[in-house]
Amino acid sequence: MTLPSIRFTADEASALVAALAVADAPYADAARTAAQKIAASMTGPAADAAQGLAARIVALPDRTAGSVRSAVEHALTTGTVLLLSYVDESGRRSDRAVEPAGLLTAGGSWYLIAWCRERRAGRGFRLDRIATATPTDEKSPPHDLADLLLGSAAAGAVRPTALAPLTPPR
Structure with a gap:
């Protein structure tokens, strides 16, 4: 699936990447790769804010098989x-x-x-x-x-x- 170009503010980008980064079971892996794709497609201040916040988030591994x-x-x-x-x-x-x-x-x-x-x-x-x-x-x-x-x-x-x-x- 391809999304059209979307412009995020720095706050929106940070919130989106943070929410996806801490998503837990049962969608943790899919959320993590989605966050990486979104962050990789961002540019400018929004990208800097999102990547800066994502680098400071740690999530424990999923316990669900x-x-x-x-x-x-x-x-x-x-x-x-x-x-x-x-x-x-x-x-x-x-x-x-x-x-x-x-x-x-x-x-x-x-x-x-x-x-x-x-x-x-x-x-x-x-x-x-x-x-x-x-x-x-x-x-x-x-x-x-x-x-x-x-x-x-x-x-x-x-x-x-x-x-x-x-x-x-x-």
């Missing part, structure tokens, strides 16, 4: 069921079939928001606690992401601080 990220992305884009082996906060492992609805980032962690067939409810699964994720060919019924988030927040699985961006004003 690439195979998990790929399987989650595949299930979300194809609308298919995902088989998870999940390790909860107490270290207990469980196997679940889930119907993915979307991703949420909260409190420095990324969550797969999905309908859990075992629990018969919306649940949030921290990506760094998914031991394995196996895609299937089984089509998943569509689930409203905002509804599942409300269900998982009520169950204590995920505590998002703001759901407003997901639900348009009525």
